[in-house]
Amino acid sequence: MVDDDRSAALDRSSAMPLWAQLHADLVRRIGDDEFAGSEFPGEHALTTSYGVSRHTTREALRRLRNEGILIAERGRPSRLAAPPVIEQPLGALYSLFAAVEATGVAQHSVVRALELRTDPAVAATLQVGPKAPLLYLERIRMAGTMPLALDYAWLPGDLAHDLLDADFTHTALYIELEQRCGIRLTGGREDVTAVVPDPEDAAALELDAKTAALSIRRLGFMNSRPVELRHTVIRGDRFTVSATFSSSEGYRFVPAMPLHAL
Numbered sequence: 001m002v003d004d005d006r007s008a009a010l011d012r013s014s015a016m017p018l019w020a021q022l023h024a025d026l027v028r029r030i031g032d033d034e035f036a037g038s039e040f041p042g043e044h045a046l047t048t049s050y051g052v053s054r055h056t057t058r059e060a061l062r063r064l065r066n067e068g069i070l071i072a073e074r075g076r077p078s079r080l081a082a083p084p085v086i087e088q089p090l091g092a093l094y095s096l097f098a099a100v101e102a103t104g105v106a107q108h109s110v111v112r113a114l115e116l117r118t119d120p121a122v123a124a125t126l127q128v129g130p131k132a133p134l135l136y137l138e139r140i141r142m143a144g145t146m147p148l149a150l151d152y153a154w155l156p157g158d159l160a161h162d163l164l165d166a167d168f169t170h171t172a173l174y175i176e177l178e179q180r181c182g183i184r185l186t187g188g189r190e191d192v193t194a195v196v197p198d199p200e201d202a203a204a205l206e207l208d209a210k211t212a213a214l215s216i217r218r219l220g221f222m223n224s225r226p227v228e229l230r231h232t233v234i235r236g237d238r239f240t241v242s243a244t245f246s247s248s249e250g251y252r253f254v255p256a257m258p259l260h261a262l
Contacts, residue, residue, distance in 0.1 A: 022046070023060040023063050023064065026046075026060060027145055030069060040078050042078065043057050043058060061078065067105075068081055108169055109139040109170070110169075111139050114135075114136070114163075115136055116133045117134055118130075119134060122154045125226065126156050127225070132157060134156060134157050135154070135156070135163055136153070137152075137163070138150075138151070141234075146238075147206055148205075148235055148239075149232050149235065150204055150205065150232065152230065154230070155228050156227060159183060165180070183227060185220040185222060186223055191217045194213075211237050213233050213236050214235075214241070216230075216232040218230040
């Protein structure tokens with residue numbers, strides 16, 4: 001359903017193009033679930049409601065389609081795309097960046113911290129001295145306009161110092177780690193636990209009280225040396241961990257040795 005007159009939502013005196021303002025207002029309304037349970041308005045309805053030209057409306061809608069927010073099918077009204085669920089098989093070294101991009105949804109990160117720190121507990125896990133500098137990277141991982149995960153990564157400063165110059169808004173840690181530092185992970189382990197996120201994490205991920213999260217703690221190795229300690233809190237409604245089994249091999253279990261440093 002569309003309001004009769006939404007022209008006041010656009011500032012005709014602004015330097016921002018009208019299509020960009022319309023796009024931003026539609027993204028906001030979609031995020032507020034204004035169109036939940038109803039058809040997304042068509043080009044004519046939006047043009048009339050916002051008092052803009054069809055060219056302006058078409059450009060805003062085109063951007064929504066390119067971002068994977070809107071789906072247009074020949075002969076059918078445009079509709080909102082269902083948020084993708086990221087599926088990750090157990091036992092595979094993977095990149096969340098690549099997993100999201102593979103769904104066709106634009107991925108980017110909000111970098112909240114990229115700096116050198118010290119932390120004796122993390123240092124012990126990474127097998128460096130208690131006062132050794134550690135590279136710390138903290139991000140909100142976005143899938144389209146939706147926050148997907150909170151990501152906290154620690155790496156030995158002597159190996160990862162050059163990552164301080166990287167722009168992590170649209171790239172993968174493992175890509176930058178290999179290109180800038182010559183380091184490629186060869187294996188590791190993960191602990192995946194279902195959690196009720198604390199209020200701060202829930203707010204950052206825009207989770208309601210009914211949605212749980214997955215806590216993924218990873219220790220990554222290059223040969224026998226630990227080079228990455230990571231904690232990811234990811235929306236439980238948008239991420240699936242899958243496993244395969246057979247009659248001859250079954251599941252492979254390892255003794256529980258929780259990664260307590262994070």
